[in-house]
Amino acid sequence: MAEKDSKRRILLRNVNLFDVEKGIFRNNQDILIEDDLIKEVGKVSHAVDESLIQMDCSQKYALPGLFECHGHFAWLTTVEDEVKKKTLKEFVVRGITQVRDVAGPVQTLKRLKDDISNGEFLGPDIFYSGPMLEKSPLTWEECNKILPRDTVAVNSNQDAKNIIQEISKEGASLVKTFGKFDIDVFKYLLAEATEHNLPVTHDPGPAFFHSVPMDRGIDLGIRCFEHGKSPWPVVLVDDLKSEHDSLMEADPETKEAFRRKVFSLGVESISSTKLRQLIDKMLDQDVYFCPTLYPFKYLENHPEEYNKDEPDKFKKIFEVLYTVSHFLTKEIIKQRVKILVGQDGNNPEWTVNEMELLKEIGLSESEIIKGATIYPAQWLGIADQLGSISPNKKASILILNKNPLEGIQNIKTAHLVLQNGKIVFQE
Numbered sequence: 001m002a003e004k005d006s007k008r009r010i011l012l013r014n015v016n017l018f019d020v021e022k023g024i025f026r027n028n029q030d031i032l033i034e035d036d037l038i039k040e041v042g043k044v045s046h047a048v049d050e051s052l053i054q055m056d057c058s059q060k061y062a063l064p065g066l067f068e069c070h071g072h073f074a075w076l077t078t079v080e081d082e083v084k085k086k087t088l089k090e091f092v093v094r095g096i097t098q099v100r101d102v103a104g105p106v107q108t109l110k111r112l113k114d115d116i117s118n119g120e121f122l123g124p125d126i127f128y129s130g131p132m133l134e135k136s137p138l139t140w141e142e143c144n145k146i147l148p149r150d151t152v153a154v155n156s157n158q159d160a161k162n163i164i165q166e167i168s169k170e171g172a173s174l175v176k177t178f179g180k181f182d183i184d185v186f187k188y189l190l191a192e193a194t195e196h197n198l199p200v201t202h203d204p205g206p207a208f209f210h211s212v213p214m215d216r217g218i219d220l221g222i223r224c225f226e227h228g229k230s231p232w233p234v235v236l237v238d239d240l241k242s243e244h245d246s247l248m249e250a251d252p253e254t255k256e257a258f259r260r261k262v263f264s265l266g267v268e269s270i271s272s273t274k275l276r277q278l279i280d281k282m283l284d285q286d287v288y289f290c291p292t293l294y295p296f297k298y299l300e301n302h303p304e305e306y307n308k309d310e311p312d313k314f315k316k317i318f319e320v321l322y323t324v325s326h327f328l329t330k331e332i333i334k335q336r337v338k339i340l341v342g343q344d345g346n347n348p349e350w351t352v353n354e355m356e357l358l359k360e361i362g363l364s365e366s367e368i369i370k371g372a373t374i375y376p377a378q379w380l381g382i383a384d385q386l387g388s389i390s391p392n393k394k395a396s397i398l399i400l401n402k403n404p405l406e407g408i409q410n411i412k413t414a415h416l417v418l419q420n421g422k423i424v425f426q427e
């Protein structure tokens with residue numbers, strides 16, 4: 001009896017509850033929360049006692065706490081402490097109670113995660129990869145000046161073994177690979193990741209000349225790819241594809257000339273047959289896709305933030321990257337590949353901006369919600385703890401005033417947010 005009394009209980013009554021299997025709301029459900037876990041869902045009869053907080057949620061809509069699926073949160077440790085805390089809080093206030101973080105120094109992210117879970121300040125629970133891994137020379141080497149070991153070189157099997165061991169020990173939940181690799185080292189890295197139970201997501205790198213292109217990556221066992229532009233070199237029309245492949249070892253100027261040519265063609269350079277073949281491969285192997293469309297759109301309008309010296313040149317580049325990413329993602333969505341909602345940053349508003357863009361190009365509201373709840377939980381292998389409102393899962397729940405299936409912008413109508421059973425926002 002004494003043990004029972006010490007438990008914190010919250011009963012949310014009569015709420016419309018999002019069913020991630022069916023993609024619809026189940027009406028008039030109760031949710032009983034005990035400490036940090038969901039205890040019961042359905043019609044709950046519970047003795048009313050002093051320890052029970054009851055909340056009537058009639059006409060409200062309950063979603064599992066959302067994931068931001070492509071975050072870079074280590075950068076928040078480089079700004080003023082107040083700004084960091086305010087930003088992290090803004091995520092949970094919007095119902096984003098988890099982040100899949102896909103590059104940053106592993107110890108920095110571990111500390112941030114620990115501070116949040118110890119209650120030092122509010123913020124989403126961070127599931128991180130640690131550093132972005134690539135063969136030398138590192139594309140994003142300059143980031144290491146501000147965040148040491150933001151990106152780490154993997155040039156040998158021994159490097160691969162060491163880094164996987166290190167990030168695993170430091171609590172990483174996934175591995176992020178970027179750009180170029182020796183293919184044998186890459187295979188070894190994947191085997192080590194599997195050994196440590198870490199799923200791998202891959203960003204093939206700049207627009208063209210991928211050393212691990214998407215089709216090859218899928219054959220090697222990769223089950224998630226980042227950025228809408230990533231399929232591009234794989235799905236070029238025949239003559240461009242053979243020219244591209246013949247230039248793999250060419251000098252930088254020749255490659256740059258090819259890039260300019262294909263950029264000027266834009267979506268005209270894409271073979272719909274090849275795109276369909278790649279999408280079929282993605283579907284066959286249950287590959288997830290995180291398009292991060294919003295940052296391309298943002299940079300198209302703010303190129304000076306990417307490059308102060310040549311904003312006009314970069315405006316054109318981002319314009320093409322957005323158009324091509326938009327086109328490729330639209331086809332991928334049409335064929336029902338599982339989409340993850342990710343923003344490629346740490347801005348509390350961008351996750352919803354990404355949702356609105358995904359809606360604009362044809363992803364249904366229910367698939368958008370799944371792409372921020374059950375899909376990331378499944379991909380990370382933590383669907384037994386998160387991703388749906390079900391008994392024994394973490395009580396991280398977003399309650400909305402308006403139905404998000406009637407317009408994804410309704411996801412901004414937060415009424416109540418719980419994270420691990422604690423009320424972190426109340427209207």
Ligand SMILES: [Zn+2]
Nearest residue numbers: 070072102344
């Ligand atoms: Zn990124």
